[in-house]
Amino acid sequence: MARVYNFSAGPSMLPEPVLKKAAAEMLDYNGTGESVMEMSHRSPEYQAIIEGAEAGIRGLMNIPANYKVLFLQGGASSQFAMVPLNLFGIAPKADFVHTGTWSKKAIGEAKRYGTARTVASSEDKNFSYIPKLDKSMFDPTAAYAHITTNNTIEGTRFRELPDTGSVPLVADMSSNILSEFYDVTKFGLIYAGAQKNIAPAGVTVVIVREDLIGKALAITPTMFNYKIHADEKSLYNTPPCYCIYIAKLVFDLLKDNGGVARMQKINEQKAAMVYDFLDNSKMFKGTVETQFRSLMNIPFTSPNEETDKQFIKKAGAIGLINLKGHRSVGGMRASIYNAMPVEGVKKLVDFMKEFELTNK
Numbered sequence: 001m002a003r004v005y006n007f008s009a010g011p012s013m014l015p016e017p018v019l020k021k022a023a024a025e026m027l028d029y030n031g032t033g034e035s036v037m038e039m040s041h042r043s044p045e046y047q048a049i050i051e052g053a054e055a056g057i058r059g060l061m062n063i064p065a066n067y068k069v070l071f072l073q074g075g076a077s078s079q080f081a082m083v084p085l086n087l088f089g090i091a092p093k094a095d096f097v098h099t100g101t102w103s104k105k106a107i108g109e110a111k112r113y114g115t116a117r118t119v120a121s122s123e124d125k126n127f128s129y130i131p132k133l134d135k136s137m138f139d140p141t142a143a144y145a146h147i148t149t150n151n152t153i154e155g156t157r158f159r160e161l162p163d164t165g166s167v168p169l170v171a172d173m174s175s176n177i178l179s180e181f182y183d184v185t186k187f188g189l190i191y192a193g194a195q196k197n198i199a200p201a202g203v204t205v206v207i208v209r210e211d212l213i214g215k216a217l218a219i220t221p222t223m224f225n226y227k228i229h230a231d232e233k234s235l236y237n238t239p240p241c242y243c244i245y246i247a248k249l250v251f252d253l254l255k256d257n258g259g260v261a262r263m264q265k266i267n268e269q270k271a272a273m274v275y276d277f278l279d280n281s282k283m284f285k286g287t288v289e290t291q292f293r294s295l296m297n298i299p300f301t302s303p304n305e306e307t308d309k310q311f312i313k314k315a316g317a318i319g320l321i322n323l324k325g326h327r328s329v330g331g332m333r334a335s336i337y338n339a340m341p342v343e344g345v346k347k348l349v350d351f352m353k354e355f356e357l358t359n360k
């Protein structure tokens with residue numbers, strides 16, 4: 001069977017060269033006679049892999065020396081609890097910009113450990129925009145302010161970061177890390193589950209400024225404490241070894257292909273192909289206010305549910321899979337992460353054109 005174009009919101013496509021390299025190294029990694037899956041996480045070979053992965057993301061995102069990079073488990077969903085547990089030692093309160101399903105969960109978890117204040121929300125219009133923010137809205141004594149840089153389900157993204165003054169900005173970057181340029185120094189902490197732009201599900205990347213480590217609440221479980229993982233270089237316990245290996249291959253590939261700057265250009269081109277079509281279509285409509293449109297997740301609707309169903313079915317039959325939208329938005333959603341080739345997006349847009357012509 002030919003490979004399909006997978007438009008799933010996550011887990012999502014991985015770059016084919018990475019899959020091929022992993023396959024070639026599956027039974028014998030680098031002359032060791034074993035697979036990375038079987039390898040001791042304390043071996044020198046594995047040490048080189050995890051150090052390589054860290055160096056890879058540091059290079060790609062230009063992460064300064066006063067930030068730690070952690071490879072953890074539990075997904076971005078665990079970070080919803082881990083961030084407040086670790087930062088509420090500074091002050092037991094944080095500010096949140098509420099822009100969708102994921103920020104709601106982040107707020108819900110933070111509330112268990114302190115005060116989670118919503119400073120702005122786009123719930124009034126089903127999260128189809130990013131609220132306007134200014135510095136006066138943020139509490140200067142809060143431990144941190146939290147945003148979701150890209151809203152995977154609703155298809156919005158922050159085009160500019162809020163000015164939170166001296167309050168550390170914390171970002172859930174799960175669905176757009178490495179897809180566009182970010183100045184890491186603008187953040188106190190960035191976290192991202194791997195299964196959208198980095199690797200298979202199972203590893204979560206946390207980039208945290210050193211001065212924010214070591215402030216955890218006393219109730220924080222050992223495995224949830226950034227200090228433990230920072231001190232032990234993400235090897236306190238057995239890490240998700242194979243995921244970190246794939247992440248390293250993805251980072252290496254990105255670096256060899258022009259890094260984040262080039263990726264961003266390609267992502268802008270890919271997204272423009274879909275949005276240009278939607279803006280000119282009589283059948284399909286984007287659901288997000290133009291200026292807040294995501295480069296990664298594009299929700300769109302057709303005139304009715306029956307047409308949605310037909311579209312999704314026929315697309316699947318020609319290898320364009322997982323286009324069903326999230327139930328909270330309805331319709332369709334095309335997730336076009338870094339690993340989605342331009343050809344995949346072109347095939348989707350061609351199919352949408354043809355579908356519109358033949359289903360008038």
Ligand SMILES: *Cc1c(COP(=O)(O)O)cnc(C)c1O
Nearest residue numbers: 075076077102152172174175193
């Ligand atoms: C996918 C996603 C999550 C949840 O990630 P898990 O790894 O499944 O816990 C959280 N936030 C955002 C923005 C996401 O896209």
